[in-house]
Every structure is written in structure tokens, then in C-alpha cells.
Amino acid sequence: MKVFDVIPGQFFRILTGKNRNVYVEILLSLRKAFKNELYIEKDNLVNMFAECLEDLMIPVDIEAELEEAESDMSDMNIGEPQSITWSAMAHLILRRLRDTHWIEVEYKQRSYDEIVTIPPYSVSMIEFLHSITQENTQAYKSYAFNTYSSLKTVLSDDSEDYLYTALESAYMNCNLLLDSLKILLNNIRRFHQILNNSIAANDILKDHFEGYQILVNERIFHPLVTKDSVLRFKIPIMTMIDKIRSNEELRKRIVSLGLRERQYNDPESGMEELAQKLYEIYDTFEGIDRLMQEIQSKNTAYTKASIDKMIYLLNYDQSVKTKLADILMKYYDLDEDKKEVVSSAVNLFRQCCIDERSLYCRSSRKIRSIEPPEKIKIAKTEYPEKDLDDFLKSVQSLYSHKQIEDYMKREFGDRMVVHSHELSITDDKSFVLMLLASMKSGEKRTFYDVEFLEGYVEKEGYQYPKMRFIRKVEDTNDKPLD
Template structure:
């Protein structure tokens, strides 16, 4: 499996199963915020941020198997945390910085995993409309100019609609989760708490209502589909997009004496068309099921 050729440290995920996992995750979030705020991270600055953020939890740290934790000062425990993050491969010392100060590098795979964990913990509402508007904006600009950036517009539209599909699937699964939780409740008081404290606040008010009103995604559907229909029947444009994508290394070049295969470009166009916007029938149906269960 390629994953463990990239994440080579065999102890990388051990922090998430450790008795100290909650503190480790908070420390990793400090690293993530440092990464977002600073172009280069000094080790001592990271230590200071750990102390400032985790001061009240530092003394809850327990020694790991084979590890000594005999320094009871905040600074000592913060340095111990940094050593644990280094030992498990979440961060690395940057060997390319020639300075009296030590600098921390955050590997790309760590950044990606931390981003996912951070987003889960924040539980921020997803913005569906912005994805569709960006899709429309990219396609309409490319439609107007028909220049050298048509391929970029299609690539962006493909990526944005893929994210939209994932976001709507997440919404559907969350609605399913609340629906099943509601079915498990036997007391009327628990049913009302589940509805008003969780579903109404986290799903209906923050996501469903905006999705049906001011953040309505389908209002861009007609304009996007109009552009895609024109592109799908424009053989010359499809060849132009394909040639641009070949130059970018996204598609294979034509064989010697042959012609460029434009099928992948058409497939991308069909995919964007099908994905914008998808899945609404399932979401409205799940909403109706939930309402019925409350009656």
C-alpha cells in the first residue's frame, strides 16, 4: 500500500490511540495553527504556544511506555510534547535552515490529516452555494473568452462539483444519523431535546434552511447546464481543451501519427453536468421522513 511508503514512521498513528490522545490532539492543533499563521515555525515559538494553549492540561500528561516524564515544569513538558511529535513523525526538524534557532517542518501528509481532524472538531457549516457559484463563474468566464484557460475552467469545475457531491453526501448522512438517533429515543423529553437542541440547531437552521432559501444551489443550474451543452457539441473546443490538458500532463498525448483522444474531456464535461447539482431528491426525501417521524 502506497500510504505507508509516504507515512514511513510506524508510530505515526499511535498518538491517536494513546491515553494522552486528547492532549496530543490539542498539541497537534497548535502545530496546525502555527503552520497556518507562520511561514517558518521556530521550535521555541512552538514550545511557547504549547505552554500558552495547554497550560491547564500539561500536568495531566502521563508517561508513555519506554518514556520518562520526570520534568514537572511547563517548559519541560512542552519540550517533551515536541519530542513526542518528532518521534512519531507528525513534525520534523528542518535541516535546510542554517540558523542558531531550530525550525520545525510539518510534512505534507501531516498537514492533510490535521486539516481533516481540525475540520471535524470545528464542525463548521459547509457552504454549498459558493461551490456552485465558483463553478458557474469559471465556466462563464471561459465561455466568454474561449482563450487559453478553458482547460483550467473545466478542471476547476470538475474539482468544485466533486466537492459539492461530497458535501451533499455528508449532509444526507448527517440527516440519516439524526433520524436514526430519534428513532432510538423512548422518552418524549429526549425526543424533543434531540430535535430542538441538535437537529434544529445543527442541521435545519444552519444547513437545510439556507440550502432551500438564500443559499439555494439550484438557481445556477440552468446557466451552468447551458454552457456545458454548448461545449459538448463543440468539437473544436473539446479538441482545444484536450490539447491544453495534454500539455499539462493530465491526459496522454496522441500516439505517433495518431490523433488526440478527446473522450476523457467529454467524460469530464458529462461528469460536471451530472454533478451540478446532484442528490437533492434524496435530501428532500430524508427531510420529509424526519418530519413524519416527529408527528
């Protein structure tokens, strides 16, 4: 079945017009009503839409809305656009939702009260819109553990009635795991691009601690390498798949349950589909090492790039001379209006000088020669590459990995846990070392992990997140399961 065999042709029209931002908020309020009410009464929904419109800080283009709705104002008896009330606007929006088939209006059984129902495709689209707005609350689910548990249920002796359900759950969680890993990899790339566009050290710190640490590191990456370690469950899952493959009687019972639930057309096609799903699960976990190594490599590269760029920006010349040079370098690429603004603000003008000949001799125009220019030999300085290497080494030595590790060892002492408010922050160097130490969380070569807490610490004129530095210990829980 094709998409537009299910979804009406005018369905996406409300999301492409001038009031699309308003309609997104209206649909999210419709979702709230769908979640809370068994029957959505039309009058109550109109009141909810009116309250939503009144609370929105987004201006509503009423004339465009009436034009899109192809309605006559006199037919709706709502007056001029300037005098339309929130209630009338809510009625108009509900009518648009009905005409574009986002909702359906019907009468309640044994009553003349109108109720609003939402078709399944509308529910799916509204949930999709809601999920986009909830990026900051999305967390990684234990997909590897769920796959392992479902396959274990298939092989248990007391789950005869749930064989098909358990196998389908394992297949679904395996696909969700693969999607989650790919999303994680793309997220790291996205933050890497944001890092490339950052022009201030404060922007890097904000994107790292408030964005990357929360959305990527804490919610997805950290669970993948600790409590739901994919590599921990890899071998047990592959072993259980081999057992199911070799047990033909078990596979027949699974297909029989699938036929009973009308998931298969016949036993032969059911056995083929089951074999395909088992192969996909096995193949996913067999090749998952390469994907995990790519994620680890990208995570390490992002952390290193963040530290390197922050060190560069901290040592970058921020004098007026440098900023003026940046303005002049970018001036040529501006359009005429922006050039006019810059010229009027900075008073750029041409420099000239007067000498003893300027008052008497007219300057002669130079005619460009057609002869090719002579080759100019540029004298090479002695040992230029060595000087450059020495300069880079001197900059990198300021905040090298060894400097950061030595600083944290001094702060830890014999303790297993150190809080950020306990660290000795006395100058800019110790402050930067502390920040760089927190950004190295998750690297294999560090001897500690970092747990970010709520709130900030203000100490000696510096402000930084509340954190807990925990010394790593050998964790026996990461050993593969039998």
C-alpha cells in the same frame, strides 16, 4: 502510489496510545503555529506546547508516555515522573512528534537556531482533525452556482487563458456538491436515529433547535432550496455541457492548456479525460432530482417524527405507577450488581398471605405435567380496531396540521412578519402549537418560513428561542436561468 509509501509506519502511534486526547490538542496548537508563523522556531513551539499542557483539563499519563517513547529518564535528565515539569513534558512530546515523523527539525539558514517544519501529509491530517472539531461552524458553499459560473467562463470569449482552470473548477464544485448532498442525507438519518433514542420532550426540542435547525436546516438544506437551488441551475448547466461537447475546437484548446500545465500526457489521453469529466458533470445534474427528492422526503419524515414523538411524550403517563412499571420491566435484563443496587434502594421483597390453612397444612409441590397445555380461547371485544382508531384520532387531533395552521393564521392576521415575542402564549397548548409551528419550517404545505435568531424569549413562565415567522410570497428568482 500507496498510502503507506508516503506516510511513515509509526505515524498513527501517538493517536492510539493512552495520551491520544492530549496529542490531538497538541496537534491543534501546532496547526495554529503553522497558520500564524512563517518559520516555527523550536523554542517557541516548546513554550506553546507547555502552555497547552498546563491549560488542558486532561491528565497526562507520564509513565505511559515514557514507555511509548522508549526513552530513558536519565538520558533526558528530567527526573522522576512525579517531578516532570510542563517544559520537560513539552520537550518529550516534541521529540515523540519528530520520531513519529509528524514534524521535522532543521537549522535555519545561516544560523544555529532550530526550526520545525511540517510535512505535507501531516498538514493534511491535522486539517482533517481540525475539521472534525468544527462541525458546528461548517456551512454549505454555493457549489451549484460555482459550477454554473465556471462553465459560463469556459464559454465566454474573453477567458482564453483560463479555459482549463475554469473547467477544472466546474468539475471540482460538481463533486463537492454531490458529496455535500450525500453528507446532508446522512446527517438527516443521524438526527433521525438520535430522535429514536430520545426519551424526553426537552431532549427532542434541544436536538431539533440547537442541532438539526443550525447544522442541517439553516446551513445546508435551506440554501439548497433557495439561493443555491440545485434544480434552478440544472438545465443551464446541462445545456452548457452540451455546447462544450459539440465544440471540438474549444475542447482542443482546453486540452492544449492542460498539456501546457503538465496535467495531460498527450492530446489523445487529454481528450478522453476531458470527455469523462464532462460526462460526470452532466450525469450528476441529470440524476440529481432523485437525490433531492430523497433529501426532501427524509427532511419531512424527520420533522413529522419529531412532532409525533413530542406529542406522544407530552401525553405520556409520567406518574409514579408508570415509572415503577418501567423499572420492573427492565429489572430482569440487569446484571447482578445492578440488581443488588435496585433491590437495596427500592426494598423489593416477595408478597405472601396467611389464611386458615397456612398454619396447619404444608404446601405441596406442583409437578409440571408433560401433557400439552389446553388452548385458551381469548374472547374478542367488539370493534377493537375501531376503538383504537378513535383513540389515535382523538390524540392526533390535539395538535394536527390544521390546528397548527389555524393558530399561525390567527397570529399573523394581515402581517407579513411575526416575531416569537409577539405570539400569544397563554397556556401549554398554545406553547406546544408555537413549537410545532416552528418545526414545520421548510414544508411545502406551510404558508410561512421560520428564521431563528440569537437568544431566547421568556414569557408567561415559558422559555423558547427568538424566531421570526415570515409569510411566503411568490419568488420569481427561483425560475430557471437562461
